[in-house]
Amino acid sequence: MDYVTELTEKGRIAKQAARKLAVMSTAVKNKVLMAMASALEENQAVICNANTEDVDRAEKAGMPKPLIDRLLLNQGRIHAMADGLRQIAALPDPIGEVLTGWKRPNGLTMAKERVPLGVIGIIYEARPNVTVDAAGLCLKAGNAVILRGGSEAIHSNTAITAAIADAAHKAGAPAGAIQLVETTDRQAVIAMLKLNQYLDVIIPRGGAGLIRTVVENSTVPVIETGTGVCHTFVDASADPAMAQEIAFNAKVSRPGVCNAMETLLVHQAVAAEFLPAMLARYHAAGVELRGCEQTRQYHPAVKPATAEDWATEFLDLILAVKIVTGLDEALEHIAAYSTRHSEAIVTRDYGNAKRFQQEVDAAAVYVNASTRFTDGFEFGFGAEIGISTQKLHARGPMGLPELTSIKYVINGTGQIR
Amino acid sequence: MDYVTELTEKGRIAKQAARKLAVMSTAVKNKVLMAMASALEENQAVICNANTEDVDRAEKAGMPKPLIDRLLLNQGRIHAMADGLRQIAALPDPIGEVLTGWKRPNGLTMAKERVPLGVIGIIYEARPNVTVDAAGLCLKAGNAVILRGGSEAIHSNTAITAAIADAAHKAGAPAGAIQLVETTDRQAVIAMLKLNQYLDVIIPRGGAGLIRTVVENSTVPVIETGTGVCHTFVDASADPAMAQEIAFNAKVSRPGVCNAMETLLVHQAVAAEFLPAMLARYHAAGVELRGCEQTRQYHPAVKPATAEDWATEFLDLILAVKIVTGLDEALEHIAAYSTRHSEAIVTRDYGNAKRFQQEVDAAAVYVNASTRFTDGFEFGFGAEIGISTQKLHARGPMGLPELTSIKYVINGTGQIR
Numbered sequence: 001m002d003y004v005t006e007l008t009e010k011g012r013i014a015k016q017a018a019r020k021l022a023v024m025s026t027a028v029k030n031k032v033l034m035a036m037a038s039a040l041e042e043n044q045a046v047i048c049n050a051n052t053e054d055v056d057r058a059e060k061a062g063m064p065k066p067l068i069d070r071l072l073l074n075q076g077r078i079h080a081m082a083d084g085l086r087q088i089a090a091l092p093d094p095i096g097e098v099l100t101g102w103k104r105p106n107g108l109t110m111a112k113e114r115v116p117l118g119v120i121g122i123i124y125e126a127r128p129n130v131t132v133d134a135a136g137l138c139l140k141a142g143n144a145v146i147l148r149g150g151s152e153a154i155h156s157n158t159a160i161t162a163a164i165a166d167a168a169h170k171a172g173a174p175a176g177a178i179q180l181v182e183t184t185d186r187q188a189v190i191a192m193l194k195l196n197q198y199l200d201v202i203i204p205r206g207g208a209g210l211i212r213t214v215v216e217n218s219t220v221p222v223i224e225t226g227t228g229v230c231h232t233f234v235d236a237s238a239d240p241a242m243a244q245e246i247a248f249n250a251k252v253s254r255p256g257v258c259n260a261m262e263t264l265l266v267h268q269a270v271a272a273e274f275l276p277a278m279l280a281r282y283h284a285a286g287v288e289l290r291g292c293e294q295t296r297q298y299h300p301a302v303k304p305a306t307a308e309d310w311a312t313e314f315l316d317l318i319l320a321v322k323i324v325t326g327l328d329e330a331l332e333h334i335a336a337y338s339t340r341h342s343e344a345i346v347t348r349d350y351g352n353a354k355r356f357q358q359e360v361d362a363a364a365v366y367v368n369a370s371t372r373f374t375d376g377f378e379f380g381f382g383a384e385i386g387i388s389t390q391k392l393h394a395r396g397p398m399g400l401p402e403l404t405s406i407k408y409v410i411n412g413t414g415q416i417r
Numbered sequence: 418m419d420y421v422t423e424l425t426e427k428g429r430i431a432k433q434a435a436r437k438l439a440v441m442s443t444a445v446k447n448k449v450l451m452a453m454a455s456a457l458e459e460n461q462a463v464i465c466n467a468n469t470e471d472v473d474r475a476e477k478a479g480m481p482k483p484l485i486d487r488l489l490l491n492q493g494r495i496h497a498m499a500d501g502l503r504q505i506a507a508l509p510d511p512i513g514e515v516l517t518g519w520k521r522p523n524g525l526t527m528a529k530e531r532v533p534l535g536v537i538g539i540i541y542e543a544r545p546n547v548t549v550d551a552a553g554l555c556l557k558a559g560n561a562v563i564l565r566g567g568s569e570a571i572h573s574n575t576a577i578t579a580a581i582a583d584a585a586h587k588a589g590a591p592a593g594a595i596q597l598v599e600t601t602d603r604q605a606v607i608a609m610l611k612l613n614q615y616l617d618v619i620i621p622r623g624g625a626g627l628i629r630t631v632v633e634n635s636t637v638p639v640i641e642t643g644t645g646v647c648h649t650f651v652d653a654s655a656d657p658a659m660a661q662e663i664a665f666n667a668k669v670s671r672p673g674v675c676n677a678m679e680t681l682l683v684h685q686a687v688a689a690e691f692l693p694a695m696l697a698r699y700h701a702a703g704v705e706l707r708g709c710e711q712t713r714q715y716h717p718a719v720k721p722a723t724a725e726d727w728a729t730e731f732l733d734l735i736l737a738v739k740i741v742t743g744l745d746e747a748l749e750h751i752a753a754y755s756t757r758h759s760e761a762i763v764t765r766d767y768g769n770a771k772r773f774q775q776e777v778d779a780a781a782v783y784v785n786a787s788t789r790f791t792d793g794f795e796f797g798f799g800a801e802i803g804i805s806t807q808k809l810h811a812r813g814p815m816g817l818p819e820l821t822s823i824k825y826v827i828n829g830t831g832q833i834r
Contacts, residue, residue, distance in 0.1 A: 019752065023775055104797060108786055117808050118778070196632070200808050215613070219633050221809040242831040249833035335436065357826050358440055361535070369525055369829025378834065379825070380521060391534050391617050391822035392638040393810035405808035408796070409774050412786025414659040416666035417795065 003188040006181065007146075011198025013176030014119045014144040020174040021142045022116050026093040029140055032171040033089040036136065037082040039167030043159070044078050050159035051128070058152055066256075070126045071153055081132040081160075084383060088136040091382045094400045095142045108412050115407045116142030118200035121192055122385070123148045123214060125206035128156040134205075135164055135178045137385050141403035144177050146199070148192060150206075151184035158182065193218035200405075203398075205386050208313065223394055223402075225386035228258035228341035229313050230371045233330040233356070235347035236269040242368060243346040244278055249370040250344065252285050256315050258387055259342050259374040263310060263320040265330045271298070271323045282319060291321040310337045327352050331359055338362055341389050342371035363389060363396035420605040423598065424563075428615025430593030431536045431561040437591040438559045439533050443510040446557055449588040450506040453553065454499040456584030460576070461495050467576035468545065475569055483673075487543045488570055498549040498577075501800060505553040508799045511817045512559045525829050532824045533559030535617035538609055539802070540565045540631060542623035545573040551622075552581055552595045554802050558820035561594050563616070565609060567623075568601035575599065610635035617822075620815075622803050625730065640811055640819075642803035645675035645758035646730050647788045650747040650773070652764035653686040659785060660763040661695055666787040667761065669702050672734050675804055676759050676791040679730055680737040682747045688715070688740045699736060708738040727754045744769050748776055755779055758806050759788035780806060780813035 040047070051073040058068050094114050101111040120143045122134045131147055138145035149157040161180040169175055181188055193202060196219050203223045204214040214222055232250050234243045250261035266274060271294065279299035282289055289295075290305040302321065309320040310333070324330045334343055344366035345356040353367045364374045374396060376384025381399035388394040394402035457464070468490040475485050511531050518528040537560045539551045548564055555562035566574040578597040586592055598605055610619060613636050620640045621631040631639055649667050651660045667678035683691060688711065696716035699706055706712075707722040719738065726737040727750070741747045751760055761783035762773040770784045781791045791813060793801025798816035805811040811819035 019776070019778070022778070102797065104795070108790060110796065115778070216636050221638070221807060223809070239831070245831060245833050253834055353828075359436070361436070361439070361532070362824065364825040364827055366827045366829060369827060369832040370834055372834040373525060373827065373832065374825075378521070379527065380519065390638060392640070395823050396825050406812050407779065408781040408791075408813050410781055410783045410786060410790065411770075412783060414656070414662060415786040415790065416662050417670055417787055417789040 003183040003185050004191055006183055007188060007191050007195060010146055010179045011195050014146055014179060015198045017174040017176035018118045018144040021144055021177055024142065028172045030089040032139060032168045032173045033085050033136055035167040035171035036164040037085040039163045040078055040082040043163040044075060047078060047159045048073060050155040053155040054153050067126060073128060073156060081129050084133055085136045088140050088383055091400055094404050106415050108410055108415050111409045112406050113409055114404045117403060117405050119144045119198055121146045121199045121202040123189060123202065123204045125150040125210060126153055128153045128160060130205060131157050131160045133383055134385060137383055137400060137403060139177060141400045143403060146179050146181060148181040148189060154184050190217055193220060196220050203386060223388050224390040225388055226258045227313055227339045227389055229262045229311065229337055229339045230259060230342045231263045231265055231334050231338060232261050232344045233265040234267060234274060235345055235349060235352055236267040237348040238346040239348060240274055243274060246346055246370050247278060248281060250372055251287060251319050253372055255317050259372050261371055262314055263322065265333060266323050268323050268325055286317050288318045289321060292323055294323040295321045327355065334360055339389055341387065342374040344369060344371050420600040420602050421608050423600060424605060424608050424612060427563055427596045428612050431563055431596060432615045434591040434593035435535045435561040438561055438594055441559065445589045447506040449556060449585045449590045450502050450553055452584040452588035453581040454502040456580045457495055457499040460580040461492060464495060464576045465490060467572040470572040471570050484543060490545060490573060498546050501550055502553045505557050505800055508817060511821050523832050525827055525832050528826045529823050530826055531821045534820055534822050536561045536615055538563045538616045538619040540606060540619060540621045542567045542627060543570055545570045545577060547622060548574050548577045550800055551802060554800055554817060554820060556594060558817045560820060563596050563598065565598040565606060571601050607634055610637060613637050620803060640805050641807040642805055643675045644730055644756045644806055646679045646728065646754055646756045647676060647759045648680045648682055648751050648755060649678050649761045650682040651684060651691060652762055652766060652769055653684040654765040655763040656765060657691055660691060663763055663787050664695060665698060667789055668704060668736050670789055673732050676788050678788055680727060682750060683740050685740050685742055703734050705735045706738060709740055711740040712738045744772065751777055756806055759791040761786065761788050
């Protein structure tokens with residue numbers, strides 16, 4: 001089957017499924033999620049075998065070790081995916097919530113109610129666990145989902161989808177609620193991005209290249225996720241010990257994720273006091289340092305930062321460091337280079353804290369805490385489908401409510417205008 | 418100046434202005450809106466002269482009378498535009514509202530606050546009053562705006578923008594808060610749709626052709642507005658008098674707007690009783706009728722409806738009429754042809770009312786009322802920037818809250834992860 005036929009057919013079936021999912025009770029949705037979780041565990045051997053095919057091929061192709069580790073599935077990881085589905089079952093159902101309601105002078109009553117988005121397309125890269133998370137979250141929010149994972153995980157994703165889609169259908173979900181694009185042809189992504197007739201939204205999850213391809217080519221509405229050039233600004237009044245802990249944590253605790261810090265900004269008044277120990281600690285932890293001219297005098301390992309470094313999401317143990325004249329320059333730098341994901345200030349000055357939070361334009365703006373907290377679980381939302389870095393529809397961690405739309409339900413007694 | 422240079426420069430200035438607008442107090446914003454209102458009235462002669470240029474040119478070009486009427490400005494209309502700005506000043510400021518807040522077990526406090534979207538691009542057609550409405554709404558919600566009106570209104574829009582932008586700046590708004598694209602080159606629209614560096618969202622207001630051009634070409638996030646293929650379903654249990662009033666009002670009260678009904682669906686059990694008088698009343702009101710085979714037996718003026726008629730937004734005194742076997746067929750027809758704007762059922766059956774409201778996927782779903790109520794003022798929102806027919810970000814009438822985004826403001830005491 002060619003990919004246009006495949007996508008059109010999957011879109012058509014998903015749209016039909018979405019009508020049934022929209023009116024499905026919470027009890028049935030939860031039963032479906034629990035059945036999907038059990039199916040993962042019951043089909044563990046089949047899924048692991050399929051995964052071995054992907055891993056073998058990746059090793060032969062010379063895929064770097066950290067990426068192979070992300071691709072790898074084992075008993076523990078399959079149980080973790082199943083537990084994720086059970087946690088989604090335990091989350092409150094967002095559908096049907098009445099957000100607000102009122103009565104008009106003419107007697108019409110109006111209620112603004114949460115409804116599903118409809119059909120969601122998810123385009124993602126290596127990790128096969130996204131297949132399960134995305135399917136579970138979309139289903140709980142009453143949406144049909146069309147998944148398009150990376151070609152390197154195609155056998156794993158096919159085995160996973162077969163298991164959970166079949167279990168979902170047997171437990172009461174309509175056929176087509178969960179579908180995987182089977183072709184690995186890259187052109188299929190472009191075709192998917194034009195499927196306006198069937199898709200209500202596309203959410204890309206992956207690197208900057210994938211996000212760019214989606215934003216540039218999609219005629220379906222997109223929610224951009226993920227890119228994080230995050231800053232921490234150490235103000236003149238910062239508690240030095242707190243600043244060091246926060247700045248170290250934000251860079252080193254997990255450098256490969258989007259909420260990790262990429263640039264450290266330091267107020268010039270405290271640079272001489274703060275930076276020598278800080279830079280030495282980074283260096284000892286294996287962080288490659290790239291700094292402005294002034295920064296370089298505080299540690300011999302600091303290489304000169306280029307203009308490009310300020311705009312780069314390293315996703316690695318690399319840090320750009322800049323000394324600034326004060327809050328204004330920090331705000332200017334952040335306005336110029338931030339991807340509007342997560343930004344932090346460490347300060348004891350009330351006015352500066354307030355100005356930073358008001359003036360910085362980002363999904364999450366922190367005072368005296370690590371940027372690493374921008375995450376669905378850390379926010380208390382439970383599982384997330386991604387971190388939105390755009391301002392439309394959803395911003396920051398996207399949980400179940402972000403996978404919904406609204407509808408005005410209006411009741412009259414014959415009103416005309 | 419070529420249009421790419423013009424747009425890039427306007428985008429750059431708008432982005433700077435947006436940072437200042439985001440932190441502007443409600444008092445200053447309202448003062449700016451009042452100054453803009455006064456400026457319209459003070460510059461009435463200049464604006465009317467400019468408008469005469471547009472109208473003369475349109476008449477020479479043979480523009481149809483109703484369109485010329487939409488283009489025309491006079492003293493009364495300029496006062497109405499000024500009053501619109503004063504009404505926007507009186508609306509509550511959405512910015513800074515804390516939507517929700519909570520404390521995490523680790524002591525982090527989190528608040529979800531309303532912030533402006535940033536820079537909004539509005540692309541619209543004939544009516545010069547959109548220039549004023551859009552500028553006022555964007556400003557009150559703390560956004561910079563780049564306006565791109567129709568070439569047929571370019572002199573009017575230029576004179577209006579000059580008056581209000583100058584007054585806004587003098588009253589305290591940053592330079593570049595309100596800008597108009599001056600070139601009438603159609604390619605400028607395409608360039609605007611790619612201005613991701615500066616624009617946070619584009620809202621098209623106009624006919625289906627404009628909306629399609631924007632959706633197909635924009636890499637900036639879009640909020641689709643307007644197209645309304647709205648249905649009214651007269652159920653078997655409908656109160657016949659109420660059904661007639663609602664069905665007549667929905668079609669005839671203002672056929673040129675998006676919330677007008679385009680297709681009437683009638684339950685077969687009441688067709689013989691309901692349709693003869695209804696069709697006669699439409700015919701007497703000058704409505705051209707296009708019906709299914711069964712419908713045609715109830716009035717000699719009913720022409721045969723084509724497949725295309727079911728999918729057409731006539732925006733005129735034309736109505737498609739179809740007899741259906743019951744609620745299920747009505748729901749199927751609506752699912753197939755609705756543009757998800759406004760849909761109505763007239764019924765006395767509780768179960769059918771509930772099913773219709775739950776299963777129909779549209780921005781506004783009515784029981785026993787005319788679809789004509791889908792409107793910012795009728796909903797009690799005040800002025801609107803358009804009616805969103807998409808499910809992302811905003812659905813239905815878009816007032817001030819729909820021109821905002823959110824930000825998470827997080828306060829800690831040194832938390833790391």
